[in-house]
Amino acid sequence: MAAHAGGLTATDAPARGAVVVRDLVRAYGERTVLDHLDLGLAPGEFVAILGRSGSGKSTLLRALAGLDHDVDGSGEVVVPDQVSVVFQDSRLLPWARVLDNVVLGLDGPQADARAAGRAALVEVGLAGRERAWPNELSGGEQQRVSLARSLVRSPRLLLADEPFGALDALTRTRMHALLRDLLTRHGPTVLMVTHDVDEAIVLADRVVVLDAGRIALERRIDLAEPRDGSDPSFARIRSELLDALGVDRKDTTA
Amino acid sequence: MSALVAQRAGVFATTPRAAATVALPDARPSGVRLGLGRPVPFAAAVGVTLLLVLWTAGSAIGFIDPRVLSAPWTVVTTGAELVADGRLGEHLTVSLTRAALGLVTGTAAGVVLALVAGLSRVGDAVLDGPIQVKRAIPSLALLPLLILWFGIGEEMKVITIALGVFVPVYLHTHNGLRAIDSRYVELAETVRLSRWQFVARVVLPGALPGFLLGLRFAVTGSMLALVVVEQVNATAGIGYMMELARTYGQTEIILVGLVVYGVLGYSADLAVRLLQRRTLAWRRTLEG
Ligand SMILES: Nc1ncnc2c1ncn2[C@@H]1O[C@H](COP(=O)(O)OP(=O)(O)O)[C@@H](O)[C@H]1O
Ligand SMILES: [Mg+2]
Numbered sequence: 001m002a003a004h005a006g007g008l009t010a011t012d013a014p015a016r017g018a019v020v021v022r023d024l025v026r027a028y029g030e031r032t033v034l035d036h037l038d039l040g041l042a043p044g045e046f047v048a049i050l051g052r053s054g055s056g057k058s059t060l061l062r063a064l065a066g067l068d069h070d071v072d073g074s075g076e077v078v079v080p081d082q083v084s085v086v087f088q089d090s091r092l093l094p095w096a097r098v099l100d101n102v103v104l105g106l107d108g109p110q111a112d113a114r115a116a117g118r119a120a121l122v123e124v125g126l127a128g129r130e131r132a133w134p135n136e137l138s139g140g141e142q143q144r145v146s147l148a149r150s151l152v153r154s155p156r157l158l159l160a161d162e163p164f165g166a167l168d169a170l171t172r173t174r175m176h177a178l179l180r181d182l183l184t185r186h187g188p189t190v191l192m193v194t195h196d197v198d199e200a201i202v203l204a205d206r207v208v209v210l211d212a213g214r215i216a217l218e219r220r221i222d223l224a225e226p227r228d229g230s231d232p233s234f235a236r237i238r239s240e241l242l243d244a245l246g247v248d249r250k251d252t253t254a
Numbered sequence: 255m256s257a258l259v260a261q262r263a264g265v266f267a268t269t270p271r272a273a274a275t276v277a278l279p280d281a282r283p284s285g286v287r288l289g290l291g292r293p294v295p296f297a298a299a300v301g302v303t304l305l306l307v308l309w310t311a312g313s314a315i316g317f318i319d320p321r322v323l324s325a326p327w328t329v330v331t332t333g334a335e336l337v338a339d340g341r342l343g344e345h346l347t348v349s350l351t352r353a354a355l356g357l358v359t360g361t362a363a364g365v366v367l368a369l370v371a372g373l374s375r376v377g378d379a380v381l382d383g384p385i386q387v388k389r390a391i392p393s394l395a396l397l398p399l400l401i402l403w404f405g406i407g408e409e410m411k412v413i414t415i416a417l418g419v420f421v422p423v424y425l426h427t428h429n430g431l432r433a434i435d436s437r438y439v440e441l442a443e444t445v446r447l448s449r450w451q452f453v454a455r456v457v458l459p460g461a462l463p464g465f466l467l468g469l470r471f472a473v474t475g476s477m478l479a480l481v482v483v484e485q486v487n488a489t490a491g492i493g494y495m496m497e498l499a500r501t502y503g504q505t506e507i508i509l510v511g512l513v514v515y516g517v518l519g520y521s522a523d524l525a526v527r528l529l530q531r532r533t534l535a536w537r538r539t540l541e542g
Contacts, residue, residue: 091441
């Protein structure tokens with residue numbers, strides 16, 4: 001883990017919540033999915049990853065989460081100590097009640113953990129549902145529980161793989177507001193995969209477009225809040241990103 | 255008054271309260287319903303009661319010959335006599351002890367083996383093969399060998415029952431373990447569960463439905479083994495009582511024995527199903 005020129009150094013990065021990905025290669029058999037990828041995230045930065053299906057977004061996220069034990073590859077990944085992952089499916093244990101899901105694996109005295117879990121449920125607007133079974137919740141509520149489970153661990157880095165992909169448009173908009181609110185309070189670095197260009201522009205500080213395991217485009221989003229899809233500069237960024245994604249915009253009506 | 259009600263109904267037609275006080279039309283398109291309907295009250299007792307009614311009626315009108323099948327009241331009075339002179343209690347205690355010992359040791363062995371084989375590749379490689387071979391041989395076929403090894407005492411009887419019990423418990427628990435979604439394993443890794451926490455929070459609850467199914471088969475299996483070992487070389491127990499009654503041609507005692515076996519097996523199954531319902535409350539299935 002030698003120190004490296006160019007802004008962030010690997011050694012002090014984790015403490016501050018930064019992420020360094022250097023020369024990352026991941027391959028399934030003959031198929032190279034991540035091809036010498038370099039990416040850095042500053043502490044507290046929100047980076048959204050866009051890319052066509054199969055471009056390696058999930059593979060990158062799994063590499064950062066340390067979930068790719070059996071995948072061949074090389075390169076360097078430096079992440080903070082405390083990493084939380086939000087999956088597309090809320091991935092709640094169906095046999096554990098909501099609060100038990102939130103505090104799953106939390107260290108320390110159980111009473112403290114449960115108090116923190118309750119507070120996290122209040123934060124995501126699910127006070128009073130502690131004893132519900134995951135089955136009894138709507139998709140949006142399940143995903144809020146999963147957010148609470150992630151945030152109660154005070155992560156330095158939040159990894160999210162299409163966290164709102166399975167939700168309807170209205171619920172998704174509500175979740176955006178909730179997520180932004182939570183992030184301002186907890187301030188983790190965020191890497192979020194999405195297939196929704198507008199979602200990326202609304203939420204992220206920077207958007208990275210992945211193509212065939214390489215970065216095809218990086219775009220800083222410096223729009224004022226609240227970001228509005230009808231704003232002309234928003235629209236300009238959207239077409240730029242769609243171009244990078246190789247979408248022929250004459251075919252895609254809104 | 256009725257005008258008032260109608261007026262209120264008109265005003266509050268959209269509130270559920272108004273719907274409750276006045277019979278509003280409830281016309282719905284008829285659709286196919288594939289899930290089960292509402293639960294039948296006392297569902298567990300309906301079929302059994304029906305059988306009892308048929309038996310009683312058949313004996314009362316003389317349709318059933320008492321030499322073939324004693325009347326229910328004869329069975330009841332014989333049962334009462336057997337209880338009164340302490341014989342039934344004595345035999346029942348012996349049988350229950352055998353069944354319970356066999357069930358407990360067999361279940362424990364099945365769970366432990368399933369955990370070892372289910373959680374480690376080496377364990378699987380070593381254990382699963384022999385157990386599948388054992389599974390292909392009915393436990394009762396092992397009886398001659400078991401008698402040679404352990405004699406004709408209680409030890410042999412309990413071991414025979416345990417051998418019949420551990421196979422279904424092992425199979426279904428192992429199956430349940432292996433069927434746990436790998437996504438939950440991934441989750442456990444991201445929240446950094448220790449191996450022990452992983453077993454307690456993910457593996458055991460995840461395998462519980464399989465285990466309980468195995469336990470239901472095990473209970474039935476233990477009854478089967480009990481009946482057989484009690485009719486071979488026994489000197490006490492419900493099965494011995496029935497064997498003795500056969501030599502004297504006492505159908506009613508044989509029936510008392512059958513009823514006791516039936517009640518035992520049925521209540522054990524009921525107990526496991528109750529356990530299933532209570533511990534699997536999180537599941538949403540056809541049972542609702
Ligand atoms: N476990 C796996 N085994 C083999 N190939 C895989 C596996 N996981 C993903 N891939 C392949 O790697 C490529 C990138 O997958 P992924 O990172 O999931 O893409 P996405 O950008 O859609 O998330 C795809 O072509 C996919 O087929
Ligand atoms: Mg993906």
